[in-house]
Structure formats: C-alpha cells, structure tokens
Amino acid sequence: MGIAERRLRQKEEIRAIILDTAWEMVKKEGWQSLSIRKIAEAIEYSVPVIYDHFENKEAILLEFTKQGFQLLFKKLEKAQEKYDDPAAKLTAIADTYWDFAFKNKEYYQLMFGLGMACCEFEATPETMAIRKLTQDIINELIGKNKVNSTNSCLKYHTFWSVLHGLISIKMMRKWDVTDEVNKLVVKDAISGFIKNLQN
Amino acid sequence: MGIAERRLRQKEEIRAIILDTAWEMVKKEGWQSLSIRKIAEAIEYSVPVIYDHFENKEAILLEFTKQGFQLLFKKLEKAQEKYDDPAAKLTAIADTYWDFAFKNKEYYQLMFGLGMACCEFEATPETMAIRKLTQDIINELIGKNKVNSTNSCLKYHTFWSVLHGLISIKMMRKWDVTDEVNKLVVKDAISGFIKNLQN
DNA sequence: TATATTTGCTAACAGTGTTAGGTAAATTCA
DNA sequence: TGAATTTACCTAACACTGTTAGCAAATATA
Numbered sequence: 532m533g534i535a536e537r538r539l540r541q542k543e544e545i546r547a548i549i550l551d552t553a554w555e556m557v558k559k560e561g562w563q564s565l566s567i568r569k570i571a572e573a574i575e576y577s578v579p580v581i582y583d584h585f586e587n588k589e590a591i592l593l594e595f596t597k598q599g600f601q602l603l604f605k606k607l608e609k610a611q612e613k614y615d616d617p618a619a620k621l622t623a624i625a626d627t628y629w630d631f632a633f634k635n636k637e638y639y640q641l642m643f644g645l646g647m648a649c650c651e652f653e654a655t656p657e658t659m660a661i662r663k664l665t666q667d668i669i670n671e672l673i674g675k676n677k678v679n680s681t682n683s684c685l686k687y688h689t690f691w692s693v694l695h696g697l698i699s700i701k702m703m704r705k706w707d708v709t710d711e712v713n714k715l716v717v718k719d720a721i722s723g724f725i726k727n728l729q730n
Numbered sequence: 731m732g733i734a735e736r737r738l739r740q741k742e743e744i745r746a747i748i749l750d751t752a753w754e755m756v757k758k759e760g761w762q763s764l765s766i767r768k769i770a771e772a773i774e775y776s777v778p779v780i781y782d783h784f785e786n787k788e789a790i791l792l793e794f795t796k797q798g799f800q801l802l803f804k805k806l807e808k809a810q811e812k813y814d815d816p817a818a819k820l821t822a823i824a825d826t827y828w829d830f831a832f833k834n835k836e837y838y839q840l841m842f843g844l845g846m847a848c849c850e851f852e853a854t855p856e857t858m859a860i861r862k863l864t865q866d867i868i869n870e871l872i873g874k875n876k877v878n879s880t881n882s883c884l885k886y887h888t889f890w891s892v893l894h895g896l897i898s899i900k901m902m903r904k905w906d907v908t909d910e911v912n913k914l915v916v917k918d919a920i921s922g923f924i925k926n927l928q929n
Numbered sequence: 930t931a932t933a934t935t936t937g938c939t940a941a942c943a944g945t946g947t948t949a950g951g952t953a954a955a956t957t958c959a
Numbered sequence: 960t961g962a963a964t965t966t967a968c969c970t971a972a973c974a975c976t977g978t979t980a981g982c983a984a985a986t987a988t989a
Contacts, residue, residue, distance in 0.1 A: 534956075538966085567946060577969050579948075588946065600856030607863060617870040618924050624864060625893055625920045629913075632897040645898055646843050653903070657799030664806060665823060671816040685911070688896070689919045694824055696895020697887070698831040699844055704852070712884070714828075720888045721824040723926035725817050733987070737935085766977060776938050778979075787977065 546584045548574055553591060557637050562592075562646065592641060599638035603631050644703050665690065672728045686728060693720050745783045747773055752790060756836050761791075761845065791840060798837035802830050843902050864889065871927045885927060892919050 552573045557565055567588055571578045585591050610627035611620045632639040640646045666687045670678050673686065697717055751772045756764050766787055770777045784790050809826035810819045831838040839845045865886045869877050872885065896916055 566944085568944085578946090579970095580968065582947075583967085597854065597856055600854065600860065604856060604859045604863070607860060611863065611867065617867050620867045621864075621871065621889070621924060622920060624867070625889075625916060628893050629897065629916050632901070636901065639897070640901070643894065643898065644845050645901060655796065655799065657796055657803060660803045661799065661806060664803070664810065665820075668810065668816050668819045668823070672820065681911070681914075684907070685915050685918055688899070688907075688915050689892075689922075690820070690824075692895035692899055692915070692919070693888075693892050694827050694895065695842065695899055696891035696893065698828065698838070699842065699898060700887070700891055700894055702831070702835065702839070702844060708883070708887075712880070715880075716884050716887050716891070717824060717828050719884055720891070721821060723888075723923065725820060727922040727926065765975085767975085777977090778939095779937060781978075782936085 542584070545574075545576070545580070549581060549584055550591070550594060554595070554637075557595075562637070562641060595638065596642050599635070599642045602635070602638065603628070603642075606631055643699070662687065669728065672725065674729070690721075690724060693724060741783070744773075744775070744779070748780060748783055749790070749793060753794070753836075756794075761836070761840060794837065795841050798834070798841045801834070801837065802827070802841075805830055842898070861886065868927065871924065873928070889920075889923060892923060 549570060553565060553570050556569060556573065567581055568578055571581055574580075585594075606627050607624050610623040614620045614623055666683060669686050669690060670683050673682060694717070697713075697720065701713055748769060752764060752769050755768060755772065766780055767777055770780055773779075784793075805826050806823050809822040813819045813822055865882060868885050868889060869882050872881060893916070896912075896919065900912055
C-alpha cells in the first residue's frame with residue numbers, strides 16, 4: 532500500500548522545507564537570529580511541527596554542519612584531482628579550502644563554532660600592544676635588508692594564524708590527541724615558521 | 731565634600747562585584763549560561779541595578795575581553811624578556827600564547843569568539859573523508875622513508891591549523907587588509923609549510 | 930524641615946527553546 | 960459503510976532570556 536510511502540514522502544518534504552527555509556534565513560540574517568518560531572512562521576506551520584522532524588534546534592544546526600563538510604569534501608576532492616604533483620595537490624586543497632570558507636561563511640562559521648556573542652574584535656590598545664611586541668621580533672628575524680611593511684605584516688599574520696589555528700581546533704574538539712603531541716605540533720609549526728623567515 | 735567620592739567608590743565597588751561574580755559563574759558554567767538575571771540574583775540586587783553599571787550584556791563581555799588581552803600582553807612581554815636571541819623570543823611568545831589559551835580557556839574563547847551553539851565537533855564520516863584525502867597527500871610529500879604515524883598526524887594538524895587560523899582571524903574582524911594581501915598570506919604560509927615538509 | 934536627588938525595586942515587554950494536552954482529520958479494521 | 964484507531968496539527972503553557980518604564984523609599988541639599 533502506497534499510503535505509508537506517500538506519508539513518508541510528505542514528511543521528508545516538510546523536513547526539506549524546514550531546512551531550506553532555515554538556510555534562507557541564515558543567509559539573510561546570520562545564525563544568531565535563527566529561531567524555531569521564525570522558521571515555523573515562515574513555513575506556515577505551528578512550532579511543534581518542527582519538533583516532529585528534529586529533536587531540537589541543535590539537531591537542525593548539526594544537519595547543516597554535515598552538509599557543510601560534505602560540500603567541502605566534494606570541492607577539495609575535485610580540486611586536487613586536477614594535479615599530479617603532490618605539492619600542487621596540496622596547494623590546490625589549501626586554495627579551495629580558503630575559497631570555500633569565504634564563499635560559504637555561514638557554513639564555515641557553523642562548522643567550526645565561530646562567532647560567539649560579543650566579538651567582532653577591533654584594534655584596541657590592548658591588541659595593538661601585542662601586535663607591536665610580536666612584529667618587532669619578527670622584523671628582526673626577517674633581517675634588516677629584507678624587511679618591508681608588506682612582508683612584515685604578512686609574516687605577523689602567518690605567525691599568529693598558525694598559533695590561533697592550532698589552539699582553536701584543539702579547543703573545540705573532544706576526540707583529540709594528547710597534550711604532548713599538541714605541544715609537539717606547535718613546536719614543529721613555529722620552528723618551521725622561523726626557519727622560513729630566515730632563508 | 732567626601733560624600734560624592736564615597737558614592738563613586740561604592741558604585742565602583744558594585745561594578746567590581748558584578749564582574750567578579752560573573753567571572754566565577756563563567757568559570758563554573760561557561761559563557762553560554764551566563765545571564766544578567768543570574769548575576770543579579772548572585773549579587774543580591776535586582777536586575778536593573780546591573781544596567782546602572784553596564785549598558786548591556788555585551789558591555790560586560792567586552793570588559794572581560796579587554797582584561798583578557800591585557801593579561802595576555804603582560805604574559806607575552808614577560809616571557810620574551812628572558813631571551814636575547816629573536817628566535818628564542820618568538821618561540822617563548824608562541825609557548826606562552828599557547829599556555830595562556832589553555833590555562834584561560836574562558837578568556838580565550840571570549841577574545842576570539844570561539845564556541846558557537848552547536849559544535850563541539852567530533853570525527854564524523856564527513857570530516858574523516860577530508861582528513862584522509864589530505865593526509866595521503868601530505869604523506870607523499872614527506873617521503874616514504876620519513877613517514878610515520880606521529881609525523882604524519884602532526885603535519886596534517888599543522889597544515890589544517892595554519893589554514894583555519896588564517897581564515898578564522900580574517901573572518902572575525904573588521905579592520906582588515908585587502909583580499910589580495912590575504913591570499914598572499916595563505917600562499918606564503920602554505921608554500922613555507924610544503925618546503926618544510928620536504929627538507 | 931521641605932525639596933531634590935539618587936537608589937533600587939516591581940512588573941512588564943518582547944523574545945527564546947521546548948512540551949503537555951486536546952481536537953479534528955485521515956486511515957484502518959470489523 | 961460505521962466504529963475504532965492512528966496521525967497530524969494546533970493552542971497554550973512553562974521556564975527561561977535581555978531590556979526598560981515607572982514608582983517608592985532612602986539619602987542629600989537648600
């Protein structure tokens with residue numbers, strides 16, 4: 532009997548509509564302002580209907596996280612296929628990853644838990660003090676003959692990003708390696724960075 | 731007349747109590763569950779009193795952000811002072827930065843907007859697919875004679891962290907450089923990483 | 930002492946996620 | 960077909976958020 536099938540299909544349909552609608556709202560107004568009630572109103576159903584399809588709000592977000600990683604994987608796979616040389620492959624992956632992040636900010640922010648309440652941080656006296664301290668040291672390492680503002684700024688950003696990247700990934704996940712390995716990763720990354728500055 | 735002064739002092743005091751109490755709550759239960767009402771209850775004042783000291787909740791968070799950056803700066807400055815060699819200085823800064831992040835998770839998360847709603851992400855099929863794709867390429871670059879699981883895992887994490895660090899810093903700030911410079915930073919960082927793999 | 934100011938409260942508004950309980954329609958079974 | 964059962968859906972509530980208007984009491988000033 533096709534009745535059960537039709538019901539399943541209809542249920543699937545509403546689920547898809549919920550996701551589509553939610554996604555549109557996120558693109559328009561960001562994750563912070565996505566609410567179950569607004570979704571319900573947009574799809575012209577009452578609130579509890581949404582709970583027939585998702586256990587809670589987090590389940591909806593999780594669905595998008597999964598979508599995000601799937602999309603990213605597809606793009607990375609395709610990008611890398613075009614090359615034979617592993618160095619070229621890796622560069623292509625990096626490029627594609629970067630593009631994905633900025634062309635799909637909504638996905639990326641969700642996937643990596645970016646964008647808490649308060650902080651779209653600006654240049655305050657506090658952050659500038661840290662920047663100056665670090666940048667002066669990096670300039671010394673680059674060497675007086677090769678220092679220029681572009682280069683210096685670039686290397687500072689790289690240094691900081693390596694550190695912050697390592698930390699934020701470590702901080703946001705459970706399934707992780709030991710503290711010793713983590714420390715090794717930093718040491719390795721930073722020593723590599725310093726070597727690269729000097730050549 | 732000292733009355734006005736005493737009043738100012740008392741006002742300052744309540745402000746400090748609000749911050750202290752809020753900080754304790756955050757250490758116990760994280761940022762997500764910090765609320766104005768809970769603070770009010772804890773300090774045994776009514777809710778609107780808090781608004782006499784802070785414009786809104788975000789202002790409280792901003793205060794902590796500032797504190798965080800000040801503390802971080804102090805630690806970095808001290809750490810770097812112990813060395814003369816700039817390479818040693820920079821290493822000390824990286825080490826100290828790392829320690830700060832994990833000994834003061836609450837600060838760090840707030841300072842860099844980490845920890846949105848849903849994601850303490852785990853190893854899903856989607857993320858593992860990406861990991862395998864990337865790690866295989868990195869292994870090739872390391873060279874068959876030098877590959878081992880520690881090394882491979884380490885380099886994978888470094889690669890990903892560099893990328894994610896660059897992206898997440900770029901994504902969370904307004905006062906930023908042009909897209910071209912950003913792309914330069916990635917290219918530079920990744921080519922440095924690759925060079926480092928091969929030597 | 931009378932007036933003005935500050936202080937702190939209650940109570941509300943508007944929003945959030947989530948769920949209990951009831952009704953009416955659709956489907957199944959006798 | 961008619962009764963029983965399941966399903967779909969909604970209203971209304973609960974327990975929370977941040978924020979603010981308006982009022983009463985304590986304090987300081989004239």
